[in-house]
Amino acid sequence: MSLYLEHFGLREPPFRITPHTDFFFSGANRGPTLDALIYAITQDEGIVKVTGEVGSGKTMLCRMLLERLPANVETLYLANPSLSRQEILGAIADELGVPTDGKATHSLTRALQDALIERYAAGKRVVMLIDEAHAMPAESLEEIRLLSNLESKANKLLQIALFAQPELDERLSANDMRQLRERITQHFNLAPLKQDDVASYIEFRLRAAGYHGPNPFTDAAVKQIANLSEGLSRRINILADKSLLAAYSSGSHQVDSAEIRIAAHDARFTPLRQPAPFKAKQLLLGIVGSGVVALLLLGAFNLGSLSGQPAPAISEKPRPALESATDKPVAKTFPPLRPVASSNAEAPANIRFGQLTRQHFAQYDSWIESAPRQHYFIQLLATEASHTGEIEGFLARAAQVLDPAELRAYRSSLSGNDRVGVIYGDYPTREAAAAAMLALPESIKAAQPFPRQVSRLH
The missing domain is CATH 1.10.8.60 (Helicase, Ruva Protein; domain 3)
Structure with missing residues (x-):
């Protein structure tokens, strides 16, 4: 004490520092992430991955998931990531009450599939939560991929959620991990x-x-x-x-x-990211290289002058005039964002958005064509485009407490990253948007919404 x-x-x-679910903090997008995880698992979304730095709250989120999943979901929790391929199968068999009796791998896999089919027939789902998945041996990760293949005619028999440090992403980027990587349909990240x-x-x-x-x-x-x-x-x-x-x-x-x-x-904490060592040699080479380029350009100008030829002109693109946020809309000066809104085509970078996300992309397309630039909206969520489960789950939850027709999703790379935003409403002034924001349900306020002007989307 x-x-x-x-x-x-x-x-x-x-x-x-030990996880205690009474102390789960739902702010900073933790609550919406939990909701999105529950949605992904209960909607048969295959393998789900949650990454975050050491001490970012992954284990707490995992414990909350164990508490919040519906009663028809049976959970298997693997806290030891160093299990071998056979030990993983044995651990699952123990949890499901399947006798191993020295069975070979293929026989044990068949017995597990039969047990999962029985539970599926009884209306139950089975989800396996694996903590510290970044530390799993390569053969164990391969077994996870094979287990994800267990399915009925239409549904997965075993849902899998991986909780790991960012090192897992590095491992999955290897060529020999591409099969497992492509099985992961939903990605979540716990930012600091x-x-x-x-x-x-x-x-x-x-x-x-x-x-x-x-x-x-x-x-x-x-x-x-x-x-x-x-x-x-x-x-x-x-x-x-x-x-x-x-x-x-x-x-x-x-x-x-x-x-x-x-x-x-x-x-006595150490920084998460150590600063790169100062390399005087590379700096010197860079300075020398820049000097050489400058001398060559100077020589070109001098030669042009001596020969009587005009020096090469430096092209400069005209800069667009700045526009005040209160100016009238200028037609097509800034073309609107065109997020991926097709329900049939696959998005670039192999990102497959859910049905709700595609629906709200389309709603954004219809709205942005005529939305006045000086109007405001409420930004509800902004996250990486690859976090498809988080986006889909948030939209599903938001549609239950807000007017679905006023919910919109857009895709943007203005920040240099491929991101998706979820926005709500259309208000003539910032004050009107702020007043509407105060009236939002508490579950939506947990995502820390804020008002933005339509002109910021162009």
Whole structure:
């Protein structure tokens, strides 16, 4: 039991690093991701993958999934990623109550398929959740692919969800992993928390532990925790716990920069991404190379002058005039985005969007043709285009509490990445959009929506 509980009026420790589902934080897109995972698993979506850095909350999400799946879903949880191919089959057999009796691999696979068919006939689904999947041996990953082939005439008999660090993506990019890679139909990523999310996360955990007073963490302390933790929930928990202990030790009820410095010194975190080493040789070569190019260009101009020929002209494209957000629409000056909206064609980069996503792509296409540029909408979600399960699940959930006709999805590469956004409504002013945003259901507010102008989509 933490020493500072009585000092701060806490019922239980608020910042344990072991997953405790009462402390699941649904902000920072965690809640929508959980909903999308449940949707993907219950809608027969094949293999699902969830990736995130060490301490980003993957295991907590996995535990929440175990609690929230419907009663007709039977779960198999594999926490040991180092199991061999045969051991994985044995572990599944144990969970399903299938006797192994020294069966060979093919016989055991057949027995598992029979057990899965029985459950399917009884109206049950079976899902296998594999934690730390990035550490699985290659032969075990291959067995996962083979298990995903077990199916009835129309449905998968075994749903599989992989929870892993980003290293799994690196392994799956190898040529010999392409068969497994193509079996993964839904991709989710747990991004680190931003500073505002860190503040909400800390306060949420304090309240969940029974705290009733004013937030003991100052704004400066929260900012330091966000920077030192790099947004990883486990690191946030460690820093918050140690800083509360430091405040208790000094008899204070407030956590400020001094307590965070003590906690950071004790935690001794290393940066997630080490900076690339400075290479003086490459820099010198780059400078020399740039000098050579400059000399050659100068020589070309001088030769042109000596020969009486005009120097080569440097072409400069005319810059478009800046447009005020309040100006009238200019027809076709900025062509609207054309997201992939076909329900038959496969999207570029082999991304296959779900039916709801394609439907809302089409709704966006119809709307953007006549939407005034000075109008506003509410941005509900923005994520990587490859996170198809997250997008489809979010749309399914949003359509239950919002007007489906006002929901739209678009695809954009303006940021340099292939992304999909989900937006809602059409409002004449920012104030109207902000007022509508305040009236959104709490489940939608958890995704942290914000108003944007239509002109930002062009």
